[in-house]
Amino acid sequence: MSLQSMTGFARRDGAHEGCTWHWELRSVNNRGLDVRLRLPSGYEALEAKVRERLTKAISRGSVNANLSLTRRAQTADITVNQAALDRVLAIATRLAKEIGAEPPRAEALLALKGVLDVADDADDPVAEADEQAAVLASLDAALSDLVAARRDEGRRLTEVLTRQIDEIARLSHSVEVAPARSVEAIRARLAEQVARLMETGQSFDPARLHQEAVMLATRADVEEELKRLNAHVEAARALLRDGGAVGRKLDFLAQEFNREANTLTSKAADQDIARSGLALKVVIDQLREQVQNIE
Incomplete structure (x- = not known):
């Protein structure tokens, strides 16, 4: 078994269904093992698994693990509230006849509150689990690179x-x-x-x-x-x-x-x-x- 230095660096990129990220791992000498993580908001649940992987692979050194992640904007599901549109259209048409105004324009009607329903995509537990698995897989690859660099x-x-x-x-x-x-x-x-x-x-x-x-x-x-x-x-x-x-x-x-x-x-x-x-x-x-x- 060869000696390992406590100094090393590794970086790995990853992507999964509209999400891209990269891991950066740095280690320097230290009296014991000191692991410091920086994860994006919403990924706190990964901290225990990341620490477990690092402590299994490295026994000594000051290790900094940084995950940077970019997610593509999610599409939203837009639907027309037909009942609300019919009521608004009826009122607007009657008022237009009474005051001799132009018929209501479509964009004006759609801009009224309650006519359009905008719903964000609900979180998919399966998709989230798949994404986290991919993120951890790229961490494993980066960790292998770090151990190789230290070796x-x-x-x-x-x-x-x-x-x-x-x-x-x-x-x-x-x-x-x-x-x-x-x-x-x-x-x-x-x-x-x-x-x-x-x-x-x-x-x-x-x-x-x-x-x-x-x-x-x-x-x-x-x-x-x-x-x-x-x-x-x-x-x-x-x-x-x-x-x-x-x-x-x-x-x-x-x-x-x-x-x-x-x-x-x-x-x-x-x-x-x-x-x-x-x-x-x-x-x-x-x-x-x-x-x-x-x-």
């Missing part, structure tokens, strides 16, 4: 993370084989420090001086940090191989990497080791930044 971005991030983890391993190895960590180098460094102390003319207990030298060498040793760094490298590589929703685990490992790099740098008694420690911290910061986008 494609996840593959790119996997390559970046792999290079960064390899660089952490390389820098750790450079510290591990640094000449300054050899027994001879440590002995020479301690001898130099002791000689500098002896030049002050003060007297020191040789046994106590030996103990202090051993403690100093122990505190400067980074063997444990290197072992933990190597263990974290193997754990991170295993997570990349396994894939899936491992973003939180990788984030935790990145924090552990940073902790060991800080300790290693603070213990460094040699410039080369200190430089490697600083380079480690830079790469680990870059790793932590990329990991924030992993689901």
Whole structure:
């Protein structure tokens, strides 16, 4: 299973019997799953079904789903109220004879209230259900596109993370084989420090001086940090191989990497080791930044 990014975009258009629409889905990184919907008025009943589909397909990220819909104007059923028209026509004809006016015009009669009955098409439950099914079908297609986009971005991030983890391993190895960590180098460094102390003319207990030298060498040793760094490298590589929703685990490992790099740098008694420690911290910061986008 490959890694998935939390970043993606998808759009799908649809149409059904005079109604057209398009879905837009956008997702970015987030600590958990945050779904935000924007549906047109009258489609509130779809919200539960839309949320159910999104939460099944995506486990982490901030997801915005927007449905824009345009409906063709509905035709109206117009009928003539014949009884009302007959009464109005009779009255108008009688008045025209009495006052010598022109006979009533058809458009004037039709404009009178009650002569024409205008009825909107009644809602058809079956047609409404068919339309909602079509809208949800296009959502499913858009959601598949979004998951594919997140997966494609996840593959790119996997390559970046792999290079960064390899660089952490390389820098750790450079510290591990640094000449300054050899027994001879440590002995020479301690001898130099002791000689500098002896030049002050003060007297020191040789046994106590030996103990202090051993403690100093122990505190400067980074063997444990290197072992933990190597263990974290193997754990991170295993997570990349396994894939899936491992973003939180990788984030935790990145924090552990940073902790060991800080300790290693603070213990460094040699410039080369200190430089490697600083380079480690830079790469680990870059790793932590990329990991924030992993689901």
